[in-house]
Amino acid sequence: MTERIIELTEIDPNDFFGARNSTITQLKTYFPKIKIVARGNKLKIYGESDLLDEFEKRIEMLIKYFNKYNKLDDNIIERLVTSTGKEEETRKSTGKGDDILVHGVSGKQIKPQTANQRKMVSLMQKNDMLFAVGPAGTGKTYTAVALAVKALKEKDVRRIILTRPAVESGENLGFLPGDLKEKLDPYMQPLYDALRDMIPHEKLESHIEKGIIQIAPLAFMRGRTLDNAFVILDEAQNTTHNQMKMFLTRMGKHAKFIITGDPGQIDLPRKQVSGLKASLLTLKDIDGIAQVFLDDKDVVRHKLVRKIITAYKSIETE
Known part of the structure; x- marks a missing residue:
């Protein structure tokens, strides 16, 4: 009898093994001649070498599935443990699920919901920098983060960097209680x-x-070179001209930048020009930099949000 140890890395063993080791219990029904013991993030398996080879192959399939979809259930385990592998080949050849960016927590399918969100995805495949501009609730930040997570999962980049200008509504960070992280977390919460x-x-x-x-806040980007990274600047309408220039020139090799913002929600002091507005005009004709403008048709929040945006737009254009 042979003993082998399988170590689970980069996944939570508690989630993978399931409540009361339900995954292990089910695996035992398919491999009755193998002794399976789960300890921490390791599986100890005992049995004949050829059976252990097959078990390791199936565990690798389960880990790969869990890593991608963030879930396992009895039906999935049965399908992967008993499959010949042809089902996955068929799914890939038919292109089923091509619009899915990532599978979120509990296997939630995250994909673009509107025409302009799909345009964001398409433009990022062809460009290294994208300005996504539109009102609140249009999913521009969420789609940008999904694109970043997808790039990280597929190893197109080594890291994700998310930043916002720390412009407060009438408050000064220096006078707020707590350490720097406690002060900044509320402004970074949407990310x-x-x-x-x-x-x-x-x-x-x-x-x-x-x-x-x-x-991190935008000020922390100064002096850095952001390479091999997917970088998102959110709330870019609240950058000054100099801040925007500083940020855009941080771009290093093998980097992707998405800049999101809503020109209708500028919190800068009066008479100060938004860095977002200036950059949209200055950079509009540069190859490799794309722009997409979302509107009330892209709102994916409560149905009233679209009506609110439309109502305000009519007042602001009068």
Whole structure:
């Protein structure tokens, strides 16, 4: 009898093994001649070599599936453990699911919902920098984060960097209580929310701890070269001309930049020109830089949000 150890890396063993080791229990029914013991993030297996080879092959399929879709259930385990592999080849050849950007927590399918969100995806395949401009609720930030997570999962980049200008509504960060992280977290919350939708909690915390995912205010970008990274500048309407220029010139080799913003929600002091507005005009004809303008038709929040945006637009254009 042979003993082997399979170590689970980059996935949460508790989620993979399931409640009360339900995954292991099910595997035992398909491999009755193999003794399977789960300890921490390791599987110890005992049996004949040819059976262990087959078991390792099936475990690898399950890990790959879990890594991509963030879920396992009895039907999936049965399908992958008993499949010949032809089903997956058929799915790939038919192109089924091509519009899915990533599978989020619990296998949630995350994909563009509107024409302009699909345009964002298409333009990022052809360009290294994209300006996505539109009102709140149009999914521009969420789609941008999904594109970044997809690029990281597919190893097109080594890290994700998310940033925002720390412009407060009448408050000065220096007078707020708490350390720097506590002060900044409320302004970065929408970015955290999007990431939590797409990456399991423990993996997200690990990525942040290792610097694979970085979330920081725009001022922290100064002096850096952002290479091999997918970088998103959110709320870009609140950048000054100099801040925007500083940010755009941080772009390093093998980097992708998405700049999102809503020119209708500028919180800068009066008479100060938005860096977003200026850059849209200045950079509009440069190859490799694309622009997409989302509108009320792209709103994916509550149906009232679209009506609110339309109502305000009619007042502002009078």
